[in-house]
Each structure stands twice: as C-alpha cells, then as structure tokens.
Amino acid sequence: MSYPNIEAILEDGGDITVGRVGAECVASASTSYDCPVLLVRRDGETFATLLKRLDRSIGKAWDTETPIDEFNG
Template sequence: MNHLDDLIEDGGEVMLGREDDFPCVAVATADDVVAMLVRREGETLTALLRRLNRAVGKYFETGEVADEVYDL
C-alpha cells in the first residue's frame, strides 16, 4: 500500500466509515479529497484498501480524483 503510505507521510489521511446512504466508504484526503470509494457488496476491507491505494496512485500520476460517492 505504498501510495497510502506516501499520502499519510505527507500529512494526508485515510478514513473508513459511513457516508450519507453508504454503509462503508474509504476516503483519502490530502489538502482536498483524493479518492472516495464505496465498498462493493462482498468486498473485503483489504480489497477496498487496495482499490483505494490504486486510486491514490492514479491521483499522484494524473491528478484525477476518484469519487464513487457523489459521481455515481
């Protein structure tokens, strides 16, 4: 989870919890939101965190924010 490590080391945060109507969301933030991913049915927390790691990596490369909460 190298991208999550880098994010946290640079002062960012990773949070898991309920968001609006979603029972489980993983959020990565730096100064702004980097990624908001909704846990899929049957998805393990480990798999969700791996997807979050990939989304943060993509953000670092392209600046593209992954938002599954408000852009569904």
C-alpha cells in the same frame, strides 16, 4: 501487504478514513490540500480488497491529476 500510496498520504500529513456515510461504507484519502479519492465499498468486497483498491486509486489519481469520486459522482 504493502500500500505505498496510502503510506505516502499519511507521511505527508494526510488522512485515510473508512466508515459510514449515510447507508454507504466509504473509504477516502485526503491531503492538506485536496481529497483525491473517495470510494464506495462494493457488495461483498473485503476490507483488504477495499484498502488495495484505495491504494491503487490514489496512485491513479496522482498520475492522472484527476480525483476519483464514487460517492458523489
């Protein structure tokens, strides 16, 4: 499987994090200057599906210049 947007974040010195925040499982992508994506894992969502959604969301956030935040918003 290919994750071009996740790879771009990592190659630019950014971070991808998946873990618990409170009771929620969260996947985030951050660069040295912002956090374009913060996703909450959906009920029954596989890890592979979460990564695919994270990759697509990074691309969408970059294209629209609008952060995606499911955790706080």
